[in-house]
Amino acid sequence: MTPKPYTHKDAVEYRPLDWTGVYPPKLPRKAVPDHVAIVMDGNGRWANARGLTRIEGHKAGEAALLDVVAGAIQIGVKHISVYAFSTENWSRSPEEVRFLMGYNRDVLHRRRDQLNEWGVRIRWAGRKPRLWKSVIEELQYAEQLTAGNSTLTLTMCVNYGGRNEITDAVTRIAEDVAAGRLKASAVSEKQIARRLYVPDLPDVDLFVRSSGEQRTSNFLLWQSAYAEMVFLDTLWPDFSREQLWHAIGVYASRNRRFGGAIDAPTPASMSAASDDSGL
Numbered sequence: 001m002t003p004k005p006y007t008h009k010d011a012v013e014y015r016p017l018d019w020t021g022v023y024p025p026k027l028p029r030k031a032v033p034d035h036v037a038i039v040m041d042g043n044g045r046w047a048n049a050r051g052l053t054r055i056e057g058h059k060a061g062e063a064a065l066l067d068v069v070a071g072a073i074q075i076g077v078k079h080i081s082v083y084a085f086s087t088e089n090w091s092r093s094p095e096e097v098r099f100l101m102g103y104n105r106d107v108l109h110r111r112r113d114q115l116n117e118w119g120v121r122i123r124w125a126g127r128k129p130r131l132w133k134s135v136i137e138e139l140q141y142a143e144q145l146t147a148g149n150s151t152l153t154l155t156m157c158v159n160y161g162g163r164n165e166i167t168d169a170v171t172r173i174a175e176d177v178a179a180g181r182l183k184a185s186a187v188s189e190k191q192i193a194r195r196l197y198v199p200d201l202p203d204v205d206l207f208v209r210s211s212g213e214q215r216t217s218n219f220l221l222w223q224s225a226y227a228e229m230v231f232l233d234t235l236w237p238d239f240s241r242e243q244l245w246h247a248i249g250v251y252a253s254r255n256r257r258f259g260g261a262i263d264a265p266t267p268a269s270m271s272a273a274s275d276d277s278g279l
Contacts, residue, residue: 014114017070024075024245031252033205035079036072036244037220037227040065042211042235055099060237062107066114071241072152073118075248079153079202081125083219087161090130101132104158108138112145119151125197126160127168155198162221169195196222203227206251208244210236226258 040061047057065082072080084104090097108122115122124139139158172195176182182191193199204220204227212233216224230247232239 014117015066015070017073017118019070020067020241022242024071024241025249027075027248027252029076032076032248033228033251034077035081035202035204035223036077036206036208036248037081037083037204037224038068039083039207039209039213039217039219040236040239041209041213041217043237045211046235046237054096057237058099058103062111064236064239065107066111067240068244069115069120069152069154070118071244073120074241075245077152077248079155081155081157081201081204081220081223083160083217084156085126085158085160086218087127087159087164088218101135104156105132105135105138108142108156112138112142115142115154116146116149119149120146121149121151121153122146123153123155123198123201124158125155125165125201126158127164128159131159155201157219160197160219162216162218165197166192166222168197169193193222206230206247208232208247210234210239210243226256228254228256 043057043061044054045057046060047054050056069080085100089100092100112122122139122142122145124143128136135158139156142156169192173182173187173191177184177187201223204224207216207220207224207227207229209215209217209229209231212231214229214231216229228251230250232243232247234243
């Protein structure tokens, strides 16, 4: 299976990672999140503010995605997952749904060689039913083309919903138990995780949403259990690597406890601190 080759009208300008001339802040490696999830929100509002159609807003978001991927590579992020088309998006107007189907297909078609040149591995998370055949073919071809890359993994979540992903995983477990391939007593978080759309996708460290909205919208629910949330007012078409770096700076300033408590000072430690002060 090979999607159609490039034509002249598909051509895009190839760019180096640092084409903007800006560089990331220097952070310790442990302060940089391994996996960043992004809800690319605000295309419609960006378009409305300029008297444009929602479709024009979606088109404007393509450059932002490319810039953010480049910035993620620069600062050392290893995984970026983006919410490209949710299962809830089917409820939008037929015109917008048709556009989004073609848009996701065409963005992959235009950008796959550029991303491959940067060492990006492209993966797909989502359901096949209802997706256009041409979209599935582009996603699968991009996965095959970039399978050997390791600089950064870009997971395109297309026809994706977090609850659906968990439901599908649990359904597979039920089928395995019914068929005798798995004992009911052996069902665990690990067994569920193995049946998610991309089983080896690491947990989300940093969850970013543009546009000022403060909700997860059913995105990577399982993987984001302990993610740090950063909500930025910038609308997605205006988003850049600098906004990503700002979000990472916020992440780096936080103390991740994963459900644990900050140790309270003991009388002994307080006494030692007093002795050290010279008072």
